[in-house]
Amino acid sequence: MERSLAHIALFAALISVLGFLPRIDMVAGVPITFQSFGVMLAGAVLGARKGALAVLVFIGLLALGLPLLSGGANLWSVLYTPRIGYVLGFPVAAYVTGWLTQRLTALPLTFAAGVAAVGGGMIVLYTIGIPVAAYMNDLTLAETAAGAVAFLPGDMIKAIATGLVTGQLARMRPGVVQSRA
Amino acid sequence: MLTLTLPVETALHRVSAAAKLAGIAGLGVILGLTADPVLLAAVFAGLWLAYLPLGPVEAARLPRRLWLLWPFVLVIGGWHLVRGTPEAGLVVILRMLTMFGAATLMLLTTRFDALLAAFSSLLRPLERLGLPVNRIALALAMAVRFIPVLTQRASDLAEAWRARSARKARHRLLVPLAIAALDEADHAAEALRARSALV
Numbered sequence: 001m002e003r004s005l006a007h008i009a010l011f012a013a014l015i016s017v018l019g020f021l022p023r024i025d026m027v028a029g030v031p032i033t034f035q036s037f038g039v040m041l042a043g044a045v046l047g048a049r050k051g052a053l054a055v056l057v058f059i060g061l062l063a064l065g066l067p068l069l070s071g072g073a074n075l076w077s078v079l080y081t082p083r084i085g086y087v088l089g090f091p092v093a094a095y096v097t098g099w100l101t102q103r104l105t106a107l108p109l110t111f112a113a114g115v116a117a118v119g120g121g122m123i124v125l126y127t128i129g130i131p132v133a134a135y136m137n138d139l140t141l142a143e144t145a146a147g148a149v150a151f152l153p154g155d156m157i158k159a160i161a162t163g164l165v166t167g168q169l170a171r172m173r174p175g176v177v178q179s180r181a
Numbered sequence: 182m183l184t185l186t187l188p189v190e191t192a193l194h195r196v197s198a199a200a201k202l203a204g205i206a207g208l209g210v211i212l213g214l215t216a217d218p219v220l221l222a223a224v225f226a227g228l229w230l231a232y233l234p235l236g237p238v239e240a241a242r243l244p245r246r247l248w249l250l251w252p253f254v255l256v257i258g259g260w261h262l263v264r265g266t267p268e269a270g271l272v273v274i275l276r277m278l279t280m281f282g283a284a285t286l287m288l289l290t291t292r293f294d295a296l297l298a299a300f301s302s303l304l305r306p307l308e309r310l311g312l313p314v315n316r317i318a319l320a321l322a323m324a325v326r327f328i329p330v331l332t333q334r335a336s337d338l339a340e341a342w343r344a345r346s347a348r349k350a351r352h353r354l355l356v357p358l359a360i361a362a363l364d365e366a367d368h369a370a371e372a373l374r375a376r377s378a379l380v
């Protein structure tokens with residue numbers, strides 16, 4: 001019980017800290033941040049339920065006004081920006097990433113976590129994020145989806161990194177990857 | 182980094198944190214209900230008035246804070262102009278700027294501990310439905326406490342890397358940082374158990 005709570009809180013802190021890391025601008029206005037990597041990692045390492053709870057704690061901090069989203073925004077300051085769908089999709093993304101990591105037992109952990117991150121952190125996240133962004137921008141789905149293509153390469157790298165980091169964590173601290181415990 | 186609250190106490194500092202949380206959530210709903218650019222511009226002007234009690238310096242700083250949003254304004258506004266729907270673009274941008282300004286105002290005038298206490302008391306009625314309010318508050322407080330710890334760890338790791346290599350560390354710090362978080366979690370869990378914090 002204590003261990004679960006501590007893991008949830010610490011991963012919420014980790015996701016926050018990853019937002020402070022310098023961001024790389026692929027195209028102007030399309031920042032590639034490590035924050036969504038933190039979301040994928042929370043799911044892959046903590047599993048579906050705890051991973052989603054860690055992200056919910058992170059969103060709770062944002063709702064309390066802490067400027068933890070990369071770029072120094074909180075939940076309210078992004079409420080009417082195209083980012084809001086992605087932020088609110090984060091817990092679902094972590095849940096699906098964890099769920100897939102737990103299910104893909106036929107694959108070695110590194111591959112399973114990487115594939116799961118593509119499923120949860122990309123496919124599911126875009127499915128939530130793009131329609132919301134289209135609504136917020138008052139643009140069509142096709143126009144918004146075309147804009148989201150700019151994020152694909154960065155997110156692909158993050159999904160691969162999620163697989164590699166999860167695999168290494170399992171080797172360095174056996175038993176810590178709870179999606180496979 | 183996280184303490185942006187203005188040190189000078191103003192009238193807005195004395196408004197209760199619960200009222201401000203409810204207010205900002207309410208503003209979020211209201212902004213969604215109207216798509217009239219004149220009305221939205223009026224709300225935005227009203228927001229600027231709310232900055233006045235903070236003094237002329239803070240009020241004058243608002244445009245610079247809003248400047249953070251320029252990529253969104255440029256891309257969304259530009260595209261709406263191109264497709265011939267400038268009014269829709271204006272509505273989108275006004276909502277964005279107003280919400281951002283209001284969020285900053287709350288941050289400038291409210292301490293985090295007051296907000297956390299207000300948040301827990303707002304959730305309290307849901308305890309009957311099985312929501313573990315105390316655990317949620319504890320997890321939020323712990324996460325806040327460990328943000329500076331992990332930030333410090335990240336900069337220590339970066340420094341150690343620079344001492345050893347001329348190359349940039351970048352992604353190589355991700356695994357040690359994640360390990361740091363997991364180890365801190367184990368220590369924190371032991372401390373919680375030792376204090377029977379969750380009983």
